[in-house]
Each structure stands twice: as structure tokens, then as C-alpha cells.
Amino acid sequence: MKDIKGIIVTENASLKNLNTYKLESKAKYFIQVETLDGLINVLKYLKENKIKCFILGAGSNIIIDEYFDGAVIKLYGLKNIKVDQEQITCEAGVMMGALACTSVEHNLTGLEWAINIPGTVGGSIVGNAGAYNKDIFDSLVSIKVLDESLNVKELKKEEIKHTYRHTELKEKPWIVLEATFKLEKGNKEESLKLIEDRKIRRRATQPLDMPSAGSVFRNPENDHAGRLIEAAGLKGKKIGGAMVSLKHANFIVNTGTATSNDIKNLIKLVHTQVKEKFNVDLVLEQEIIDWK
Numbered sequence: 001m002k003d004i005k006g007i008i009v010t011e012n013a014s015l016k017n018l019n020t021y022k023l024e025s026k027a028k029y030f031i032q033v034e035t036l037d038g039l040i041n042v043l044k045y046l047k048e049n050k051i052k053c054f055i056l057g058a059g060s061n062i063i064i065d066e067y068f069d070g071a072v073i074k075l076y077g078l079k080n081i082k083v084d085q086e087q088i089t090c091e092a093g094v095m096m097g098a099l100a101c102t103s104v105e106h107n108l109t110g111l112e113w114a115i116n117i118p119g120t121v122g123g124s125i126v127g128n129a130g131a132y133n134k135d136i137f138d139s140l141v142s143i144k145v146l147d148e149s150l151n152v153k154e155l156k157k158e159e160i161k162h163t164y165r166h167t168e169l170k171e172k173p174w175i176v177l178e179a180t181f182k183l184e185k186g187n188k189e190e191s192l193k194l195i196e197d198r199k200i201r202r203r204a205t206q207p208l209d210m211p212s213a214g215s216v217f218r219n220p221e222n223d224h225a226g227r228l229i230e231a232a233g234l235k236g237k238k239i240g241g242a243m244v245s246l247k248h249a250n251f252i253v254n255t256g257t258a259t260s261n262d263i264k265n266l267i268k269l270v271h272t273q274v275k276e277k278f279n280v281d282l283v284l285e286q287e288i289i290d291w292k
């Protein structure tokens, strides 16, 4: 695998700094992709050698186990952004914050909400990330994916089934390579003001000083998961090193020694108690990655 051009391979690599829960985890192979050809060639190699693979974005929406006997692939090099009037095309490895900053720099409005999402464009499309009643599909025009036969195909937004914090891409073996967005002409000063206000609000309401993966559960219709969890008396509830945040009840934080089992068990406990007390079936927003 080391002879394949356009990738960097590390064996027995730590993933601790590649997931925002900071869970101790290792992968047999960690592959940093620098070019599309590199990605295609390494996927061929992995298939031929029956090595499982997992596409990692910024690891900000996942709960990972201690060891993956396969290859974790990160699209490090796919970071181009191109602005053409009100249209922005960017590669999947671009961080949402960088995309939002680029749009504002070009006096475009519509993606300000994305500034504080610590994820990549690829991961955010797959999970339909959003905030403040907006989501990434609002301004999306189309995406390019690498399909299971390693062909690049373009999909218009209308061809992708998506709902609140979910898309059918979660169930497909495709890799998002690129996305095109259509924005509106805006005012840079107004956008920067909006961004600053929201930053202040987030710092005041979210435990940004502790490792987490954002909201644990999706908000049920006309309610907030955080409100229900807090009303169930679960703020500060701990299992091992995982704790329901004291600042925002829909966040679980790693107090330093959390394992993926601590987090999964705490999620189960919260789910059961909210169901018992309020008869609400909370749906998980974070993704438990099954590496078995």
C-alpha cells in the first residue's frame, strides 16, 4: 500500500486526536488521502485485499471503539474551494468554518450558521448538519460522490432523500467528494455581526471546553432534547468518565477517562429515563460506529 501515490499510510495509528470525544482508539491503518487518484487506487487495493475501510471527516459526530482492524481514510488533501459569483464549489475535506468564512469574505449570505460546526463538508452533508433552523441542504445544489464501482457521479440535491439531521447517504457505500452551494448576495458586516452573536451564545450555552460530539439526540418535534433530559434530573449524571453536561443537558462530555462503552451506556440510561418519565423516544443524532 505504501507504493500507492497520493496517500500517506500510518500503521497502528492513534485516533484520539481525530475524534472530538477524544476517545482512545487505534486503527490498523490510517490513510491520509491527498488526491482523488490516490483515493481510488487505495480503495482498489483495500477491496482486493479484503481490508475494511471507514471514511472519517473531522470525527465530530461519532462514537468509536478502541480498535479498528481496518483502514480509516481521511480526505486531508481534498480542500479546494472555488467561488463563482453566488456559487461555491468545495471539496469534502473542507471544514464547515472555512466554507462559512469564504462565503462571508465574498459577501455571500446563507452559510453563517455553519461557522461553529466543527465538521467537514463531507460529514455535514451525510448527516445534514444544521443550526438555527437552517441546514446544509438549504443552499446545496449538487454533490459529487465516488460510488461503489469507483465511478464519480453527480447527484442533484433533489435526488438525495434527506430529513432533519439525516440523509440516505448514511446508508450508502458512497464517498462524498465535492459539493456545490448557491448563496445570496449579502453584506459582510451584517454576516460578521451575526457570526459573532452566535459565537457568544454558543460559548454561553455549550460545554465547548470539554470533549464532546455536539448534540447527542435530535430534538423531537416542537420540543428540545436538552429540556427533557434536564427535566428528567439527568444533568451531571455520570457513568465512568462520561457525564451529562452541567451546561447543556443534550451534550455528553468526556471528563478525561471516558470509553465508548461509558458514553453508550449513558446514552441508553438517558434514553430509558426520558422514555419512562415523558414517553418520548429520543432519536440519536450522534453515530455509534460499529467496527465489528
Ligand SMILES: Cc1cc2nc3c(=O)[nH]c(=O)nc-3n(C[C@H](O)[C@H](O)[C@H](O)COP(=O)(O)OP(=O)(O)OC[C@H]3O[C@@H](n4cnc5c(N)ncnc54)[C@H](O)[C@@H]3O)c2cc1C
Pocket: 020, 054, 055, 056, 057, 058, 059, 060, 061, 062, 075, 092, 116, 117, 118, 119, 120, 121, 122, 123, 124, 125, 126, 127, 128, 129, 130, 131, 174, 175, 176, 177, 206, 208, 212, 213, 214, 215, 287
Ligand atoms: C461542539 C460541537 C458542536 C456541534 N454543533 C453542531 C450543530 O450545531 N449542528 C450540527 O448539525 N452538528 C453539530 N455538531 C456535530 C458535528 O460537528 C456535525 O454533525 C458534523 O457535520 C460532522 O461532520 P464530521 O466531518 O465531523 O463527520 P464525522 O463525525 O467524521 O463522520 C460522520 C459520518 O459521516 C461519514 N463521512 C464523513 N465524511 C464523509 C465523506 N466525505 N463521504 C461519505 N461519508 C462521510 C462518516 O463515515 C460517518 O459515518 C457539533 C459537534 C461538536 C463537537
